[in-house]
Amino acid sequence: MALTASPDDQALLLDLQALDTKLQQLAYRAKSLPEHAVLQGLASESAALVLAQAEQSGALEDARLELSRVESDVAIVEARIARDRERLQSTSSVKDVAAFEQEIAALHKRQLDLEEIELTVMERVEEQNAIVAATATQLAALSGKIAEAEAARDAAMKEIDAERSNATANRSTIAAKVPTDLLALYEKQRDRYGAGASLLRGGVSLASGVALNQSDMVVIRAAAPDEVLLCPDSSAILVRTAESGL
Numbered sequence: 001m002a003l004t005a006s007p008d009d010q011a012l013l014l015d016l017q018a019l020d021t022k023l024q025q026l027a028y029r030a031k032s033l034p035e036h037a038v039l040q041g042l043a044s045e046s047a048a049l050v051l052a053q054a055e056q057s058g059a060l061e062d063a064r065l066e067l068s069r070v071e072s073d074v075a076i077v078e079a080r081i082a083r084d085r086e087r088l089q090s091t092s093s094v095k096d097v098a099a100f101e102q103e104i105a106a107l108h109k110r111q112l113d114l115e116e117i118e119l120t121v122m123e124r125v126e127e128q129n130a131i132v133a134a135t136a137t138q139l140a141a142l143s144g145k146i147a148e149a150e151a152a153r154d155a156a157m158k159e160i161d162a163e164r165s166n167a168t169a170n171r172s173t174i175a176a177k178v179p180t181d182l183l184a185l186y187e188k189q190r191d192r193y194g195a196g197a198s199l200l201r202g203g204v205s206l207a208s209g210v211a212l213n214q215s216d217m218v219v220i221r222a223a224a225p226d227e228v229l230l231c232p233d234s235s236a237i238l239v240r241t242a243e244s245g246l
Contacts (some may be wrong), residue, residue: 003228005182010239012178013186013197017236019171020190026164030042034048035153042146049142053135060128067121077111097111129188189236198236200244207234221246 081104088100091181175183190196198207203217210233212220223229231238240246 003181003185004224004226005179005228007225007240009179009182010197010237012242013176013182013237014199014239015174016171016178016186017190017195018199019167019174020196021165023171024166026160030157030160033153035149035156038149039146039153042142042149046142046146049135053132053139056128056132056135060125060132063121063125063128064124067118067125070118070121074111074114077114081107084091095228101139112219121148143234162192185228186237189230193235195234196238197239198231198234200231200238200240200246202243202245205231205236205238207231207235207236217246220244 084100084104084107088097088104091097091100178186186196188196195207198205200206200212200220204211208231212232216232220229220238224239229238229240230236
């Protein structure tokens, strides 16, 4: 037995479909907000900077360790020079004096070499410190940009959520007015085909955008006003009004 519903009840489906379309559009807007792409780009940039910072911090730590080793070597050489000088002052052996003086001279050369290395490593530590600091500054600036983008996204989502809440409430109000069997058919067709109801305007089904052929129009014109018809192209419930051109 064919489903029947008053023309007014069938017309409610158009309002329901309009709200469902709006909800779909809102879901798409929420998913495709430009702020999402901005945040994704900023997140990639931040991840790259964090990785670079880790590598730079590692290089800084290596330089500091090397500086510590060189400073330790310098301290050892200085201690040996001081020890040899003490021994030189306390010996009267010409042979020992000559040996100590030779060793002190060698140690002085070693000290100069180490101090030159120390200076080079200290410069590297300073340079690496500056690099790490610059990256930290970049990350701080990037965090500010991320916060701004998140605020913009949240504001856009708040607006969308408000529209979605309003549309959902209106949908519930309209759905409550639609007869149960008609609503069930609408939901079934919408789930299967994407559109639950379609206005027939001037012989064109708006859900498909296709003008119905003459044989279909003959069947539609012959149908009772309360008979529930399906669009032959979109499979949505075909709603007839004064605009239908019947």
